[in-house]
Amino acid sequence: MPARSPNISPRKAPRQRRSTQLVADILEAAIRVLEREGAARFTMARVAEKAGVSVGSLYQYFPNKEAILFQLQTQEWRETTAMLEKILTTPGSPLPERLRKAIRAFFQSECEEARMRVALEDAAPLYREAPETRAHRKKGRAFMLRVMAQALPRATAKEQAFAGDVIATTMSAVGKRVSEENRTRAEVDAFADAIAGMLCAFLAGFDGTARRA
Numbered sequence: 001m002p003a004r005s006p007n008i009s010p011r012k013a014p015r016q017r018r019s020t021q022l023v024a025d026i027l028e029a030a031i032r033v034l035e036r037e038g039a040a041r042f043t044m045a046r047v048a049e050k051a052g053v054s055v056g057s058l059y060q061y062f063p064n065k066e067a068i069l070f071q072l073q074t075q076e077w078r079e080t081t082a083m084l085e086k087i088l089t090t091p092g093s094p095l096p097e098r099l100r101k102a103i104r105a106f107f108q109s110e111c112e113e114a115r116m117r118v119a120l121e122d123a124a125p126l127y128r129e130a131p132e133t134r135a136h137r138k139k140g141r142a143f144m145l146r147v148m149a150q151a152l153p154r155a156t157a158k159e160q161a162f163a164g165d166v167i168a169t170t171m172s173a174v175g176k177r178v179s180e181e182n183r184t185r186a187e188v189d190a191f192a193d194a195i196a197g198m199l200c201a202f203l204a205g206f207d208g209t210a211r212r213a
Contacts, residue, residue, distance in 0.1 A: 039123035100196040110179035
């Protein structure tokens with residue numbers, strides 16, 4: 001029998017300013033604990049201590065440590081998606097320029113938050129197969145499909161989906177590698193520009209629209 005996924009949904013949402021601030025303090029403390037201790041030593045008790053509250057206060061909103069970690073991961077996903085969406089869907093800007101800006105911003109974000117991202121990656125097995133995680137992956141694919149529908153209007157839906165997967169996978173893999181190395185901003189930007197150039201050439205191979213954008 002497969003292992004049962006932990007419950008990673010919050011117990012309740014904060015409704016008043018005081019409770020909203022409490023949850024914000026808990027999540028901020030969780031980030032500090034995660035960056036310092038890593039996923040393996042991340043516990044509810046350590047988060048409560050760092051936040052200066054009782055463990056019971058945490059359990060009012062989160063059923064377990066997996067729920068807190070997933071909340072941090074969700075925030076990271078939302079912020080990254082919002083950043084990329086703003087850049088990639090800006091009208092009037094040529095696709096190569098948008099893609100270059102998006103990859104530069106993504107790589108710099110990966111480098112600036114490298115410690116937390118590594119820790120979240122270590123924690124991912126705790127909630128990787130949870131329904132909430134699958135829902136977020138689905139949203140991410142839908143966003144990339146919208147971008148590819150604009151970038152490759154003559155391509156089939158299957159080709160658009162494939163192109164989106166290639167771009168997302170390449171950005172994620174190279175961004176992770178770059179963030180693990182002690183590179184200057186100029187070097188990171190150079191990597192981003194090179195990857196953007198290769199991906200634009202890849203897109204142009206479908207129907208030529210990307211090359212003319």
